Amino acid sequence: MLNKLLAHFFILSVCFAPQLALALETEKISIKAGYSRAIEDRSDTNGGASDALDPSNDGFIINGTATFNSQYSDYFKPYLDLAWLQQTDRKVLIPGLGILHSTELEDSAIKPFFGAGVGYAFMHIDDSPSLNLDSIDRHGQSVVFTVQSGADIPLSDSLSLDLTARYDIYNIDSSFLQSPGLTVVKDRGALSVLAGLSYHFDSPRPRYIDEDFDGVTRNLDRCPDTLINVPVNEAGCPQYRFNINLSFNFAKFGIEDIVEHPDFNTAEFLKKNTHYSVRIVGYTDDKGSASFNEKLAKQRATEAEQYLIDKGVSAERIAILGRGEREALRNTKGEESDLANRRIKLEFYRTELGAE
Numbered sequence: 001m002l003n004k005l006l007a008h009f010f011i012l013s014v015c016f017a018p019q020l021a022l023a024l025e026t027e028k029i030s031i032k033a034g035y036s037r038a039i040e041d042r043s044d045t046n047g048g049a050s051d052a053l054d055p056s057n058d059g060f061i062i063n064g065t066a067t068f069n070s071q072y073s074d075y076f077k078p079y080l081d082l083a084w085l086q087q088t089d090r091k092v093l094i095p096g097l098g099i100l101h102s103t104e105l106e107d108s109a110i111k112p113f114f115g116a117g118v119g120y121a122f123m124h125i126d127d128s129p130s131l132n133l134d135s136i137d138r139h140g141q142s143v144v145f146t147v148q149s150g151a152d153i154p155l156s157d158s159l160s161l162d163l164t165a166r167y168d169i170y171n172i173d174s175s176f177l178q179s180p181g182l183t184v185v186k187d188r189g190a191l192s193v194l195a196g197l198s199y200h201f202d203s204p205r206p207r208y209i210d211e212d213f214d215g216v217t218r219n220l221d222r223c224p225d226t227l228i229n230v231p232v233n234e235a236g237c238p239q240y241r242f243n244i245n246l247s248f249n250f251a252k253f254g255i256e257d258i259v260e261h262p263d264f265n266t267a268e269f270l271k272k273n274t275h276y277s278v279r280i281v282g283y284t285d286d287k288g289s290a291s292f293n294e295k296l297a298k299q300r301a302t303e304a305e306q307y308l309i310d311k312g313v314s315a316e317r318i319a320i321l322g323r324g325e326r327e328a329l330r331n332t333k334g335e336e337s338d339l340a341n342r343r344i345k346l347e348f349y350r351t352e353l354g355a356e
Contacts, residue, residue: 025069025201027077030162032196036061036085039189048183049133049176056088061192063164067100076101081117081146083168085190092190093122094144094168102152109220109235111152119144121170123187133178140172140187152198154220162198167191212236227272229264238273240353244346246304266346267311277317279347279355280304298322300344319355 038057067079076099085092098117105112123140150164169189176183210217212226216236223237231242244264270276282297282304301320309315349355 027067027069028160028198028200030065030067030196030198031063032162032164032194033060033062034164034192034194035059036087036190036192038085038087038090038187039191041186041188043184043186045182045184046180048181049178056090059085059087061085061190061194063166063192063194063196079115079117081119083119083166085168085192090123090125090174090187092170092187094119094146094170096120096144096146098146104222105235109154109222111154112149113152114149115147117146117148119146119168121168121172123172123174125174133176136177137173137175140174142170142172144168144170150194155197157217158200160198160200162194162196164194165192166194227265227269230269238269238276238348241347241349241356243348245343246346267308267313269348270308270313270317271311275351276348277319277351277355278308279319279321279349281345281347282320282322283343283345294322304344304346317351 036059038059040057061083063081063083065079065081067077070077079098079100081094081096081098083092083094083096085094096117096119098115100113100115102111102113121140121142121144123142125136125138146166146168148164148166150162153161153163155161167189170187172187174185174187176185210221211224212221213228214221214226214230214232214236216232216234218224220234221236223232223235226232226236226238231239233239244266266278270278280301282299282301284293284297284300286293288296298320299322301322305315305318305320308318347355
C-alpha cells in the first residue's frame with residue numbers, strides 16, 4: 001500500500017515537472033552511459049524453484065539529466081533525471097529529481113559535483129529463470145534514493161566531459177513459485193559509473209567573457225576577480241610563484257621613485273590573497289663601488305618592505321634581500337640598461353611553499 005501511494009505521489013510530481021522546468025533557467029543537459037552492477041540477493045524456500053538461475057549482476061545504464069539554476073540558492077541546483085538500467089534478464093526505469101552542488105578547484109578548470117535525489121523504479125523481468133513455474137512476478141516497483149558524485153571537465157565554452165558515479169538504492173522482491181519451492185530474488189540497488197557530454201546553456205552574462213582580463217574566460221575561471229597583471233594558471237588563479245620587477249631612478253631608493261613599473265598594486269594583492277608572502281630583492285646598476293651598491297640595494301628592499309607594512313601587510317609575510325649589481329637584467333652599457341638593472345624584484349609565493 002505504501003509503495004502504491006508513493007508511486008502515485010511521484011507520478012503526480014513528474015507530471016508537474018515540465019511546468020517546474022519552464023519556470024527555471026536550464027543550466028545544462030547531460031547525456032551519458034556506462035557500466036552498471038546490480039546489488040541483489042537470492043533466497044530459496046523448500047529447495048526453491050527447480051533449476052532457477054542466479055540473476056545476472058552485470059549490465060549497462062543510460063542516463064539523461066537536466067540541471068537548473070535556482071533563484072533561491074547558489075549552493076544547490078535542482079535537477080530532473082531519467083535512468084535506464086539493463087541487466088541481462090531485467091530492466092529498471094528510474095525517473096527522479098534531486099539537487100546537485102558543484103564545487104570549484106582553485107588550480108583547475110575541473111568542477112567536481114555531488115548530488116542526492118529521490119525517484120521511483122519500475123522493474124521488468126524478461127526471462128523466466130526456469131521452466132514450468134506455477135507463477136512469476138515479472139514486474140516490481142520501489143521508491144529509489146540516489147546519491148552521485150563526479151566531475152565536469154570543460155571541452156569548450158558550451159561542452160564538457162561528464163564523469164559520474166551513482167548509487168541507486170531500491171527494494172524490489174521478485175518471486176518464482178514452483179510448488180512447493182519458492183525462489184525470491186531481492187534487488188536492492190545498482191552501482192554505476194558513467195561518461196558522457198554536458199551541454200551548458202548561456203547564462204544572462206555570456207560565459208565566454210574574460211571579466212578580469214587575465215586571459216581565462218568566465219566559464220573556465222575559478223578566480224574571476226584576479227587583479228590586473230597577476231600571472232595566472234589555466235584556471236585563472238594566481239600562479240603559486242611569480243615575480244614582478246620595479247625599476248628605480250639613479251641613486252634613489254624611495255618607493256615614490258619607482259619608474260616604469262607595471263600597473264600592479266602590490267599591497268592590494270597581498271591583502272586580498274592572504275595565503276601569499278613576498279620576498280623583496282634589491283638590485284642596482286654597476287655604477288659606484290660594490291659596497292655602495294650592496295647598501296643601496298638593501299635600502300631599496302627595506303623601503304619597499306616598510307611601504308607594504310604601512311599599507312597593512314604583516315611583516316611576517318615579507319622578507320628582504322640586497323643583491324647589489326649582481327644578476328643584472330641587461331649587460332649592455334647605456335641609460336636604458338642601467339634603468340632596467342636599478343630595480344627591486346618582488347618574488348610572490350604561497351606561504352606554505354616558502355621562498356625559493
